[in-house]
Amino acid sequence: MKQSATTSCKSDYILFYHRVLIVMHGNLSKFPFTQFAMRVLPASILQKIVDALTHRMRSVHPRLFSNLERLEGATVLIEPCDLPHRFILTFGAGESSLEVAQGDSEDCDATIKGNLSALLDMLEGRIDGDKLFFSRELEISGDTAVVVALRNTLDREEICLLDDVTSLLGPFADPARRAIVLADAFAERIRAYLEERAQKANCACDSLREENEELKKKLATFEARGKRRKAS
Amino acid sequence: MRQASGKNVVVARSKLTLGPLFFNWPTEKRLDFYSRIADEAEVDVVYLGEVVCSKREVFFEEHLPKVAERLRKSGKEVVLSTLALVTSEREMKAISDRVENGFLIEANDVACLQALNGKPHVIGPFINVFNESARNVFVSNKAKRIVLPVEVPETSISILANTKKVETEVLVFGRQPLSVAMRCYHARANGLNKDGCRIVCGRDPDGLETDTMDGQPILTVNGTQTLSYGYGVLLNELHALKEMGVSHFRLSPQDVDMAAVAKVYRETLDKKIEADEGMAKLKKLTGKVPYINGFYYGREGLSWVEQKKSKTNNKISTRRKK
Amino acid sequence: MTVSYLELVCPAGTPAALRAAIDAGADTVYCGYRNCTNARNYPGLNFDQDELIEGVEYAHARGRKVLVAINTFPRAGDEKPWHKAVDEAAEAKADAIILADIGVLDYATRHQPHLRRHLSVQASAANAMSVSFYRDRFGVKRVVLPRVLSIEDVAALIEKTGMETEVFAFGSVGPMSEGRCFLSSYMTGLSPTSEGVCAPASHVAYKEEGGCMKSCLGCVTLNQFEKDEPAPYPTPCKGRYITHGEARYLFEEPIGLNAIDLLPQLKAAGVTALKIEGRQRSRAYVAEVVGTFRKALDALAMGSSKSFANDLKNVAEGGRETFGAYKKGWR
Numbered sequence: 052m053k054q055s056a057t058t059s060c061k062s063d064y065i066l067f068y069h070r071v072l073i074v075m076h077g078n079l080s081k082f083p084f085t086q087f088a089m090r091v092l093p094a095s096i097l098q099k100i101v102d103a104l105t106h107r108m109r110s111v112h113p114r115l116f117s118n119l120e121r122l123e124g125a126t127v128l129i130e131p132c133d134l135p136h137r138f139i140l141t142f143g144a145g146e147s148s149l150e151v152a153q154g155d156s157e158d159c160d161a162t163i164k165g166n167l168s169a170l171l172d173m174l175e176g177r178i179d180g181d182k183l184f185f186s187r188e189l190e191i192s193g194d195t196a197v198v199v200a201l202r203n204t205l206d207r208e209e210i211c212l213l214d215d216v217t218s219l220l221g222p223f224a225d226p227a228r229r230a231i232v233l234a235d236a237f238a239e240r241i242r243a244y245l246e247e248r249a250q251k252a253n254c255a256c257d258s259l260r261e262e263n264e265e266l267k268k269k270l271a272t273f274e275a276r277g278k279r280r281k282a283s
Numbered sequence: 284m285r286q287a288s289g290k291n292v293v294v295a296r297s298k299l300t301l302g303p304l305f306f307n308w309p310t311e312k313r314l315d316f317y318s319r320i321a322d323e324a325e326v327d328v329v330y331l332g333e334v335v336c337s338k339r340e341v342f343f344e345e346h347l348p349k350v351a352e353r354l355r356k357s358g359k360e361v362v363l364s365t366l367a368l369v370t371s372e373r374e375m376k377a378i379s380d381r382v383e384n385g386f387l388i389e390a391n392d393v394a395c396l397q398a399l400n401g402k403p404h405v406i407g408p409f410i411n412v413f414n415e416s417a418r419n420v421f422v423s424n425k426a427k428r429i430v431l432p433v434e435v436p437e438t439s440i441s442i443l444a445n446t447k448k449v450e451t452e453v454l455v456f457g458r459q460p461l462s463v464a465m466r467c468y469h470a471r472a473n474g475l476n477k478d479g480c481r482i483v484c485g486r487d488p489d490g491l492e493t494d495t496m497d498g499q500p501i502l503t504v505n506g507t508q509t510l511s512y513g514y515g516v517l518l519n520e521l522h523a524l525k526e527m528g529v530s531h532f533r534l535s536p537q538d539v540d541m542a543a544v545a546k547v548y549r550e551t552l553d554k555k556i557e558a559d560e561g562m563a564k565l566k567k568l569t570g571k572v573p574y575i576n577g578f579y580y581g582r583e584g585l586s587w588v589e590q591k592k593s594k595t596n597n598k599i600s601t602r603r604k605k
Numbered sequence: 606m607t608v609s610y611l612e613l614v615c616p617a618g619t620p621a622a623l624r625a626a627i628d629a630g631a632d633t634v635y636c637g638y639r640n641c642t643n644a645r646n647y648p649g650l651n652f653d654q655d656e657l658i659e660g661v662e663y664a665h666a667r668g669r670k671v672l673v674a675i676n677t678f679p680r681a682g683d684e685k686p687w688h689k690a691v692d693e694a695a696e697a698k699a700d701a702i703i704l705a706d707i708g709v710l711d712y713a714t715r716h717q718p719h720l721r722r723h724l725s726v727q728a729s730a731a732n733a734m735s736v737s738f739y740r741d742r743f744g745v746k747r748v749v750l751p752r753v754l755s756i757e758d759v760a761a762l763i764e765k766t767g768m769e770t771e772v773f774a775f776g777s778v779g780p781m782s783e784g785r786c787f788l789s790s791y792m793t794g795l796s797p798t799s800e801g802v803c804a805p806a807s808h809v810a811y812k813e814e815g816g817c818m819k820s821c822l823g824c825v826t827l828n829q830f831e832k833d834e835p836a837p838y839p840t841p842c843k844g845r846y847i848t849h850g851e852a853r854y855l856f857e858e859p860i861g862l863n864a865i866d867l868l869p870q871l872k873a874a875g876v877t878a879l880k881i882e883g884r885q886r887s888r889a890y891v892a893e894v895v896g897t898f899r900k901a902l903d904a905l906a907m908g909s910s911k912s913f914a915n916d917l918k919n920v921a922e923g924g925r926e927t928f929g930a931y932k933k934g935w936r
Contacts, residue, residue, distance in 0.1 A: 122648060173887075196648060196807035203649030206887050207619040368782050369732045370758055378734070394734035397741075409785060413678040413799060416708025424742075434787045434796055439681035462786040462842075465753035466936050468855055472848040477936035493855065494847040495826040496819075502788075504848065504855070509781075511791060577794065583823055584791035 094151045097136060105149050108210075115208045119147040122204065125197040128152060128159040131167040142201065161193030173202065175210050297525055297552045299545060300328035300452060302535040303364035303389070305460065305505055307339050307484040310346065316536070317350045321357040324542040325549040328531065329354050330389055332364040332381070334409070336467070336506045337374050338480070351386070364389040367409035367463045368507070389430070396424060403427045408454060409463065415442060422449045428531060433459040433515065436581040437523070444528035453524055455517040456544060457535025458490065458503050458510035459575070459584065468504045477507070489538035501585070511584060513575035518565060519558045519590035520579060521551055543568050558590070610906040611868065612878035614672070614771055615895045618650045622888040623660045627669050629892045630899030634664060635672040635703060637801075637884065642690040643674045644705075644727055645884040646801030657697045670700040676725035677801045678706040678784075688712050695720045703749065704728075705784055710743040723771070724748040727784030727798070731758075733765035740768060747771055749880060752779040752862065756931050760874035769877040774864040775894055775917065776882025778929045780842050780857045788841035792823040804840040820844075861921030862929040865901050866914045870931075872905075890920055 109116050124144030130137045137152040139159060163170070169188045191198050301320060304313065320329060331351060333340045351361045363386040365378055375394060382388055382398045390396055391407035405428040406412060406421050412429050421429060428450040431440060444451035467477035469484040469491060484491075490503035490510055503510040514537065517524065521532065532552065534545055544565065551561035577586035615631035617623035626634045637643025639651040652660060661671045673694040679687045687709045694702050695717045702720055704710050705727035713722055726749040730736050739745040747769035750759060763770055773779075781788070789803045790796040797803040804822055812819045813832075820828045820839040827844035828837075837843040837859030846855045864871065864879075871879070879902075881894050894917060901913040918926060929935055 118649070192811065194807065195809040195811075196805065199806040200648030202887075203618065203647060203885075207621050207649070209621050209624075367785075368729075368753070369734070370754060371732075372761065375732055375734050392732070392735060393728075393730060393738050394732050397734040397738040411678050411706065411784065411798065413706070414681045414684050414708050416679070416684055416711055417706055418708075420707045420711045432785075432787070434790055434798065435681075442681035459787075459791075461788050461791050462781040464781045464856075465930055466780050466856070471855060472853070476934065478933065491848055496829040496845055496847065496852055497826045498847070499826070501825060502846065509788065509856075578787075578790070581794065583794040584787060585825075586794075 094136065094153055098151045101138070101149050101151060112208050112210065115204070115210070116147050118204045118207055119143065119201075120145050122200050125161070125194070125200070126159040127197060127201060128162040129170065130162060130164040131170055132164060133167050140201070142204075159193065161191065161195070161197040163189055163191055163198060165189040174205055295530070297521075297529075298327040298531045299325060299549055299552065300531050300533045301326045301330065301541065301545070302454065302457065302533045303330040303332055303334045304536045305335055305458075305508060305510070306488055306490060306536070306538070307336075307482065307506065308488055309485065310342055312488070313343055314346060314350070316541070318353065319542055321353045321359070324545045326359065326534065326545050328360040328362060330362045330364045332389075334364050334367050334391055334407075335463070335508045336484070337366055337371070337377065338482070339484070339506070340377070360387070362387045362389050362405055364407060365391050365395050367391040367407075367460075368465065369394045370465065387427075399425075401425050405452075406430065408432050408460065412443070413439065418443055418446070418449065422446075428452055430454070430531075430533065433461075434578050434584070437520075437527075437579050438581065440524065440529065440579075441527040444524075444530075446528065450530045451528060452531035452533055453517065453529050454515060454533045454535055455521065455524075456533075456548065457514055457537050458512070459515040459578065460508060460510050461502070461584070462509045464507045464509070467507050468509065469506045472504060511575055513573040513585060513587070514569060515576065515578075516562075516565065516574040517576055517579055518548065518551055518561050520576070521548070521558070522554075525552070537569075539569050610902045611872055611876060612771075613895065613898055613902060614878045614880045616881055616884040616886070616891060617660070618645065618647075618884035618886070619888065620652065620656045620660055622884075622891045623671075624663060625888040625892045626895050627664055627667055629895035631669060631895050633670040633672060633700070633878070634660075635674055635880075635884075636660065637674040637676075638690050638693070640686055640690075641799065641801050642677055642687050644676050644725070644797065644801045644803075645674075646677070647806070647885050650885060654693050654697065657693070657699070661698050665698070672701045672703055672723065673697075673699045674703040674725065675709060676703050676705040676727045676784075678727075678798045679708060680799050684708065684712075688716070691717055691720070701746070710739070710745070714743045718744075721746050725784070726751055726773075729782045729784045731782065733762045736762060736766045736768055740766065747877065749773075751783055752777075753782060753930050755933050756867065756870050756874055757933075759871070759876065759931075763875035770875070771878040771880050772864075772871060772876050773862060773882055773929075774868075774871075774879035774898065776862055776880075778857050778860060778862045778927060786842070789822075792825045792841055794823070804838065809839050858925070858927075860925040860927050863914060863917055863921060863926040864928060864931060865898065865917065866912055867928060867931055868901060868905055869910075893917070893920055 119142040122143035125142060127140045128137060129140055139150045139152050141148045165188055301324065320326065331347060354361050363381055365381060365388060366374055369375060369378060369392045378395055379398045387405065388395060388399060389405040389407040390399065391409035393410060401424065403425050406426045408430045411432060412418050412421060413435060418429060426449055430452040431443065433454055440453060467480050470477050470480035472491060473483045475481060475483065484506040490505040492500050492512065493502040493504050494500050500512045503512050532548065534541065534548060547561050547564045550556045551558055575585050575587055577588065578584040580588045582588065612632045613630065614633045614635060615626040617626055617634040617636040623634050623636060637645060637651045639653050640646065643651065664671045675687060675690045675694065691702060691709065691713045700721060701723050702713060703723045703725045704713060705725040710722065713720065722743060722745050724730055724739050724745045729751055730739060730748055731751045731753055736748050749771045752773050759770065759772060784798060786797065793805060793808040795802055795805050808823045810821045812821065817829050818832055819826055822839050822841060827839040827841065842856040843859055845852050848855060879898065881898065883890055897913055897916045904911050914926065
C-alpha cells in the first residue's frame with residue numbers, strides 16, 4: 052500500500068520537503084541543487100509530497116476547499132516554466148485535488164503558465180491576477196472563466212504557504228518555521244562564506260605561485276652558481 | 284409562474300409606430316422624410332425629437348411644430364422624444380420646456396419623470412424596465428405606454444406585456460441602440476472631440492460602420508450612441524408579440540424607404556401576407572445590411588435565429604467574419 | 606474614528622479583501638452577494654450571508670461601514686433573489702444598500718424603510734433632476750455618480766440637489782452610460798444589467814495567430830496586438846475597431862482612471878465620498894490602492910499638497926492613467 056511506503060520514506064520526504072520550501076520561499080534561481088533534485092525526483096515521490104501538502108492545506112483552510120468544491124467542475128494544468136514538473140488541479144462539483152501531471156497530452160479545461168514565483172505570488176494574494184493578466188507574466192489558455200474562478204477563490208483566503216507547510220510538522224511547526232527562515236538566511240550566508248573562502252583560497256594560491264616563482268628563481272641562481280663553481 | 288400569453292388582454296388593432304430618428308440628417312432630408320411619412324406611411328404614432336445629442340437639436344427645432352402639425356393632420360399621434368443622457372443645465376431646461384408645451388412626452392432619462400411630475404407620458408427604451416415591479420412603479424407614476432429596452436427577451440416581454448394597465452411597445456425594425464455615452468465616438472473616429480466635433484455625424488445618414496480588426500462589420504457609431512450593425516427585425520415574431528399583449532410595434536428610421544417598410548409590417552400584422560412573404564419584401568428594401576434578433580431569444584444580440592415552422596427547431600446562426 | 610477629508614469607499618470582492626481594505630484604511634467597504642443580484646457576479650467572488658455578517662462585525666468593531674451592492678436589474682418573473690438580498694442585507698446590519706432598479710428601490714423602500722438606500726452608478730443618474738426623482742420618490746440618501754461627468758458638472762449637481770455624492774476615484778474609465786450598455790450582451794448573450802457580468806470570462810478567449818495575439822469575446826475579435834504589448838481585459842468598450850479603414854481604440858484606450866491628484870477639487874465640489882473600483886481585483890490590489898489613497902487623504906487633511914499619482918501606475922489598467930471625464934477635453 053501507499054501508506055507503508057509513505058511511512059518508511061517519511062524522513063526523506065521531510066528532508067527533501069525542506070529543500071523545496073527553501074526554494075519556494077527564496078529565489079529559485081539561487082538554488083540550482085534543488086532544481087536538479089526536482090528534475091531527477093520521480094513524479095510518484097513528488098506526488099506524495101503534494102498529497103501531504105494538500106492534506107495539510109485542507110485542514111488549515113477548510114473554507115478554501117469548500118469554496119473550490121462549490122465551483123463548477125474543472126481541471127487546470129499548472130505549468131511552472133522554471134520547473135520540470137507540471138501539475139493538474141481538479142476542483143468543483145464537490146471535489147478538489149492536486150496531482151503531478153504524467154505524460155504530455157493532458158485534457159484540461161485551462162492552462163496557467165508562468166514562473167513559479169509568479170504562480171506562488173498569485174496563490175498567496177501578493178500579486179493581482181488582473182495585473183498579471185495585462186502585464187502578461189502569466190499565460191492563460193483554454194477556458195478563461197475557469198482560471199478566473201480559481202483565482203477569485205484562492206483570493207478569498209489569506210494563504211501563507213510557508214505557514215501551511217511548516218504546520219505539517221505539528222508541534223515542531225514553530226521551530227521548523229524558524230529553521231526554514233533561518234535556513235533561507237543561512238543558505239545565503241553559506242554561499243557568501245564559500246565565496247569568501249574561495250576568494251581567500253585564490254589569494255593564497257596567488258601568493259603560493261609567487262613564492263614558487265621566487266623559489267624557482269632562487270634555485271636557478273643556485274644552479275647557475277654551482278655550474279660556475281664547477282667550471283672554475 | 285410565467286404566463287405564456289396574454290389571452291385575457293383585449294388587444295385593439297395593433298399600432299405601428301415610427302420611432303425617433305437617431306441619425307443626424309440634414310434639415311431638407313428630414314422635412315422630405317416626415318412629409319412622406321405623413322402622406323404615405325401606414326403608421327399610427329410618430330415620435331419626433333432628438334434623442335442622441337443636444338448639439339444637434341438647434342438645427343431642426345424651429346421646424347418641429349410645423350412637422351408635428353402636418354403629422355397630426357394626417358391622423359397620426361405625435362409624441363415628443365427626449366434625450367437619452369442628460370447632464371447639462373441647458374439640457375435639463377430643454378426637457379422642462381418640452382414637458383410644458385403640451386405634447387405627449389417620451390421620457391428617455393429619469394430626469395424627465397421629475398419634470399413630468401405625474402403627467403401621462405411614454406417611457407422610452409433608454410429607461411430600464413426589466414421586471415414587473417419596475418413596470419408597476421412607472422404605471423403608478425402615470426406612464427401610459429412603456430417601450431421596452433432592446434435587450435428584453437421574449438420570456439420577459441410575455442410577462443411585462445401581460446397587463447391592461449399600460450400599453451407595451453417593442454422595437455421591431457431598425458438598428459438596435461446598445462449604448463449612450465458622454466463621449467462622441469463619431470468625433471473620435473474623425474480625430475476630433477465632442478466639443479469641437481464639427482457635427483461630423485451628419486455625414487453618415489445610416490450611422491458609421493464599425494468593423495472588428497479582422498474586418499467583420501459589428502457596430503454602428505452615431506455620435507455618442509452605439510448601435511448594432513445589423514437591423515433588428517422581429518417580423519417573424521409579430522404575431523407572437525401580439526399574443527403576449529404587445530400593442531405598439533416600433534419601426535426605427537433608417538436610411539431606407541421607411542414608408543415601404545411600414546407597409547410590409549402593416550400587412551404582416553394584419554395577416555394580409557405571411558411573414559415569409561413579408562421577409563422577402565423587406566429584404567428587397569434594406570440592401571446588404573444583415574438582420575439580427577438574438578436579444579429576443581435571449582441570445583447574443585448580434586445573432587439571427589431562423590424561425591422555423593416547427594418551433595422546436597429554431598436554427599441559430601451567429602454571424603462570423605466574412 | 607476621526608472625520609475624514611473625504612470618505613474612502615473601497616471594494617471587497619471577498620472576505621479577505623474586506624479585511625485587507627479595512628486594515629489598509631478604508632472608511633467604508635462595499636460588497637455583494639454571491640449571485641446575480643450584484644454587478645460583479647464573477648465565479649468565486651462575493652459573499653454568502655454568513656460571510657457578510659462576519660464582514661460587518663469586523664468593520665463595525667473598527668468603526669467602519671459596509672455597503673451591500675444589489676445593483677442589477679431583476680428579470681421579469683424572477684425578482685425574489687433581489688428581495689431576499691435586500692432583506693438579508695438588513696439582517697446582516699449592513700450600513701446601506703446600493704440599488705439601481707426602480708422595482709428593487711420600491712421594494713426596499715416599503716419593506717426595509719430604515720435601511721439606508723444609495724443609488725448605484727448602474728442607475729445612470731447623471732443630472733440633478735434624475736437624482737431629485739430618486740431622492741423624492743425613494744428617499745435615496747446618496748448617489749454614486751456616473752463616470753461621464755466633469756468636475757464642474759459634479760459641483761453643479763451637488764449644489765442643486767444637496768445630495769450626498771460618491772464619485773469614482775480609481776479604476777476603469779467606463780465610457781458608456783452604465784446600466785444602459787448592452788454591448789456585452791450583444792456579443793455574449795449574457796447581460797451585465799440582469800446577470801451582473803460584463804464580458805464574462807467564459808466568453809473570453811486569447812488566440813495566437815501569425816505571431817499576433819487576438820482577444821475575442823464570443824465570436825467577436827476585440828483586439829489584435831503584439832505578444833509583448835499590454836493587453837486590456839477584453840470588454841467591448843476597450844476593443845480596437847476599424848472605422849474609415851483605420852483601426853483605433855474607438856471608445857476608450859486601455860487606460861485606468863486615477864483621480865488621486867484631483868482630490869482637493871473634488872472636495873471643493875462638495876463630494877462626500879470617493880469610490881475605488883475593483884471588486885474583481887485581488888486583495889493585493891485593494892491593499893495597495895486603498896493604502897495609497899489613505900496616505901493621500903491623510904496628507905491633504907494635514908494640509909500637504911504632495912502628489913501620489915505615480916504610486917499607483919503599476920496597478921492601473923494598461924499601466925496608464927487618466928482623469929477621465931473629470932476634465933472636459935476627454936469627451
